[in-house]
Amino acid sequence: xxxxxxxxxxxxxxxxxxxxxxxxxxxxxxxxxxxxxxxxxxxxxxxxxxxxxxxxxxxxxxxxxxxxxxxxxxxxxxxxxxxxxxxxxxxxxxxxxxxxxxxxxxxxxxxxxxxxxxxxxxxxxxxxxxxxxxxxxxxxxxxxxxxxxxxxxxxxxxxxxxxxxxxxxxxxxxxxxxxxxxxxxxxxxxxxxxxxxxxxxx
Numbered sequence: 001x002x003x004x005x006x007x008x009x010x011x012x013x014x015x016x017x018x019x020x021x022x023x024x025x026x027x028x029x030x031x032x033x034x035x036x037x038x039x040x041x042x043x044x045x046x047x048x049x050x051x052x053x054x055x056x057x058x059x060x061x062x063x064x065x066x067x068x069x070x071x072x073x074x075x076x077x078x079x080x081x082x083x084x085x086x087x088x089x090x091x092x093x094x095x096x097x098x099x100x101x102x103x104x105x106x107x108x109x110x111x112x113x114x115x116x117x118x119x120x121x122x123x124x125x126x127x128x129x130x131x132x133x134x135x136x137x138x139x140x141x142x143x144x145x146x147x148x149x150x151x152x153x154x155x156x157x158x159x160x161x162x163x164x165x166x167x168x169x170x171x172x173x174x175x176x177x178x179x180x181x182x183x184x185x186x187x188x189x190x191x192x193x194x195x196x197x198x199x200x201x202x
Contacts (some may be wrong), residue, residue, distance in 0.1 A: 001167045003030040004158055007082055009148050009173025016176045025149045025157045028101065034111040035169075040200045041112060043183060047087035048183050049102075053141050053174035053199075054132035054189050057082040058151055058202060059111060060168040063097075067159040072152035077166065078117040081189040081196045084171050085110040088180070111171070114189070114197040123192070124155055125151060131190045134179065138160075142175035 007026040014021050043050060050056040058076045067075060084105070090103035125144055132140035144150075149157070151172060158164065181187070185201040 001032050001035075001169070002162070002165070002170050003034055003169045003171065003173040004028075004033070004162070005030060005111075006154055006173040007150070008192070009154075010142065010146055010175040011148060012176035013147070013174055013178065016178070017098065021148065021159055025154055025156055027154075029151050030106045030111050033108050034106055036109040036112050038087045038109070038112070039198065040202050041085075041109060044087070044107060046107075049063065049089040050088065051086045052139075052180050052181055052187060053084040053086060053178045055082055055084055055141070055171045055174045056080075056130060056142075056144060056151075056191075058155070058172060059117065060155075060164045060166060060170070061164065063160050063165045064149070064155075067154050067156050067164070069156040071176045072155040075155055076097070077117075077120055079120055079123065079125070079128075079191075080111040080114040080117050081191060082111055082169070082171055083117050083189075083197070083199065084174060084188070086178075100164050106188070109171075111201055112168070112197065114121070116196050118191060118194075118196075129192055132177070133188045134181070135188075139179055140177035144172075146175065147173065151159070153161055
């Protein structure tokens, strides 16, 4: 099982990170040890600036390689929410040194995932609203219509380089509003008003 994460897929987030808009999808990986469905997340000691990034997540249903965009919809049937935790201080250090970002992105439990999956037939994936709250305060208000690259385009693009297999997860990118977490924070994510993920920072 692979965790494939998409970077800079919302223009507003790219702007808040002072990054250029991509001409094609940007992706990176997290290991399976990053995945967690626990309701409590323990702040790692190696960072003092851990940020949340809430994202729509797609689960791949069957293996595929070089998938055309027009057929990509046949390779997934469910979506949910996940969090791409990022050690922003380590990320900045890696950027400055021209190093890969794995220390900042791929550490253990850095990809909390909801255990509630929603059938895509119940949703409009081209206009899907999701919100993320920190201590009951709205922090991220996203909609898939604002994605630079659609879910189907992401699947098609990634499969040119990497064979997708059953159970693989694609974190499709985060909208603006990312921010730091502290011990005691309560995080919650909603899809179309339905609470899908909840997490306590300890």
